[in-house]
Amino acid sequence: MSLARLLAVVRKELVQLGRDRLTFAMIVGIPTLQLLLFGFAINLDIRHLPAAVLDQANTAHSRELVAELASSQVLDLRRVVVAPQEIDAAMRRGEISAAVVIPPDFETRLARADRPAWQVVVDGSDQSVQAAARQLSAFPLASLDYGRAPNRPGTRAVPSVEIVNFYNPERRAPVNTVPGLIGVILAMTMVIFTAMAIVRERERGNMEMLIATPLSPFELTIGKVLPYVGIGLVQVTLILLLGLLVFDVPVRGSLLEVYVAAIVYIAAMLSLGVFISTLADSQFQAMQMAFFTFLPQILLSGFMFPYDGMPRAAQWLAEIFPLTHFLRLIRGIMLREAALGEMWHELAALAAFVAVMLSVAVLRFRKRLD
Template sequence: MNWRRLSAVAIKELRQIRRDRMTLAMIIGIPVIQLILFGFAINMTLRGLPTAVADQANTAASRAVVMDLFATGVVKPVAQADTPQELMSLIRRGTISIGIVIPPDFERRRIEGREAVQVLVDGSDTAVQSAAMQLAQMPLDDPGRVRPLTSSPPAPAINVVSFYNPERRSAIHIVPGLIGVILTMTMVMFTAVAIVRERERGNMELLIATPLSTAELMVGKVLPYIGIGLVQITLILLLGMWIFQVPVRGSLLDVYLASGLFVLANLSLGLLISTRAKSQFQSMQMTFFVFLPSILLSGFMFPFNGMPAAARWFAEVLPLTHFLRLIRGVMLRGAGLGEMWLEMLALAAFTAVMMTVAILRFSRRLD
């Protein structure tokens, strides 16, 4: 082996990497992004869970109990309700994760040592269940005061009731989210190489010669993958219900409508990447930069409420964040799309913006 020739090849490779901005960005960007995400944005300790209160007693003692519960930092008031039924409606829509019910006979229950406060929990997220259990460890030992657990605690005064997944099976929480993760990975990657592949195979000349408009070309590229996405959705649903007994409590039509809109959002993003990339390998590199923050910040792997505000704001831009709320709301809580119209609007706006930018950026010139 000639070390001179070997070093020449190595130097040539280093220079080529230096000229390739995308590869250089991955060398520096991947460790930086992962370090920031895992070290700063990922937090397994949940705080500030969105909560509503139905205080039917409306006494000084009941109000003091509510204030002390909020003082723990685990829950944060975002809405008000009058009845437990209204709390359940808010939980089903995804507006809140926890509902606190104080019955009209709160004072008598507390004095008799019976259950005086009930905490309703959205059990479709197992992390929320674990955080809510902290509230049950604080008995009401004095009027209007929530004190730490003592060596000889009285009967539990705060009862936590979990809905939608009382068995705390992780598959029920994960499988609906996998629909979004798989669609993000496949749909973005498929369309990210769509335009680039035409250039590399020499088919762009034929497309330029046709009377197709830019919009017709881009939409035509997307249509076949919509069918592929629907096939993937059906396969995941069937396997999830058969193997893991994951329920579909809402309308199956709502599941496909939400998933179809999410497929369009990912396809439009993939087309935008395809208009920017110079090769199929570069398009896959750019896809990785989209997939990594999506899976980490959307709430699929790590609790959304445990992230700092800046990370949550960034996550709101990602279509996977809104789709997870939709699919878990429909499948696990039986919510309708009309109750979660803001999430649908966010996906529709994302699709419109990405598709418009992709059409404007697409060039029908070979150079």
């Protein structure tokens, strides 16, 4: 064994890595990105959960309870409603994730302590919201120490609180995860497929034949995308069937609207993949970039970790990703029986992402080998 030859190979490999700017950037970028993403995303202490209040008692104790719940920072009491129907409508549209319901006989329930004194209604289509409700049920509130002065030492804990789960009363995990997996699987497969599409044409020498055709960059880009829309719809159908047959996950809303939302989301993922393919020089680089976009989406979208538990800056970043908006759409339609018209802003965000990504990809694409 020659140490000189060994060092020559090591030196050659280091020079090659130095010339490969993408690999060098990923050596530094991947650990930095993972540290920041996991550091911000892994936070099970949910704060500022959007919520409503229905105070049917309107007594001194009930108002004090509402004030203390607001100061706990677990709930962000954004609206006061006067009827239970308003809670149902707002939760179906995704405007709130929880609601505090104080019944008219609140004072009597506190005095007798024979049944729950108040309710927390939560959106059962999101497991993180259920976790926040459990935090509230164990949160000490001095105003509920009936017959004693508030904030007095030795006050007892919160009396029995009834947690009502809308849309998932059995609290089954697959009801939450299967709709989200539609977005996660499409994010992985669609981006990888299209990210490698144009790069594969270059590597196989087919780009020369495409250059000789009268195809415009827009026609070539759209032509590359359209076949994968059908593939994506096949995957959506397969997941829905397996979710129903194996995990008994229902589709409470319109099946047509599920596919409409899926088509717009698939277009968003494909446009991202086409944009990546205009940046990469090889299929390996295309896969690296696709993974680079997949990790932030799955961590910050609310699929794995609570969206409301993230810092505000991480939430702003999550709003850029298509998976964040699709999760709200698919869970709303499948589990809350919401209509697309009630969540039009999520659909508009996906459409805007498609327009921007496809425009940039078409502008970057050149029918030249250099």
